Amino acid sequence: MDARGILPVEVRFYSDGDRQEVENFHCAQRRWEKEAQGVIRRAPSLLVEEGVELLVATADGEVVGVTVFLAIPGLCFIYSIGVLTSQWNRGVGTRLKKAVMVEAKERSPQGCMFLSFVHKMNGRMNSINRNLNAETRISPDDGNYFFTYISVKLEDEV
Ligand SMILES: CC(C)(COP(=O)(O)OP(=O)(O)OC[C@H]1O[C@@H](n2cnc3c(N)ncnc32)[C@H](O)[C@@H]1OP(=O)(O)O)[C@@H](O)C(=O)NCCC(=O)NCCS
Numbered sequence: 001m002d003a004r005g006i007l008p009v010e011v012r013f014y015s016d017g018d019r020q021e022v023e024n025f026h027c028a029q030r031r032w033e034k035e036a037q038g039v040i041r042r043a044p045s046l047l048v049e050e051g052v053e054l055l056v057a058t059a060d061g062e063v064v065g066v067t068v069f070l071a072i073p074g075l076c077f078i079y080s081i082g083v084l085t086s087q088w089n090r091g092v093g094t095r096l097k098k099a100v101m102v103e104a105k106e107r108s109p110q111g112c113m114f115l116s117f118v119h120k121m122n123g124r125m126n127s128i129n130r131n132l133n134a135e136t137r138i139s140p141d142d143g144n145y146f147f148t149y150i151s152v153k154l155e156d157e158v
Contacts, residue, residue, distance in 0.1 A: 021062070025063065052079075101132075
């Protein structure tokens, strides 16, 4: 964490009023971060697609973080997590990933497997996954990406 410490945020489901902020969300500097940003920016117009959901983290009414995921009983695929570049390293990304895990776990009485693809150079996202004890493999489709999975059983604390 930087000297500013943890940013207190409220995490809630996306609503129509967030659309403009999410479609203009700025969370990227590097190429692989821009891919994650693109997923977030396109997400409001994809919400009609079955099952895709968004959580937003807000601070003082501003959207500072967004995650896009699909959760079915037993399985959750996290398509993207993004935090405003101005708020990186203040715990918001970790908070959002844990919020998705709590949400999906509640729908999965037998436990849940969390899946995501992360570029191998994406230090922050890989740190978050490491802190959550994620298992990591090189993606079979693209050697620049890690395929990460976290298995959470009913009795596990998130
Ligand atoms: C990845 C991202 C969501 C992380 O959000 P964040 O709010 O900065 O994350 P957190 O503050 O919760 O955690 C960041 C962790 O990375 C660590 N970190 C910071 N810089 C790092 C670096 N260069 N290399 C490795 N780890 C780093 C921090 O110390 C922290 O770990 P800690 O809790 O053990 O101290 C954010 O950087 C982002 O939006 N990136 C662009 C979009 C993206 O790439 N998303 C992921 C792919 S879907």
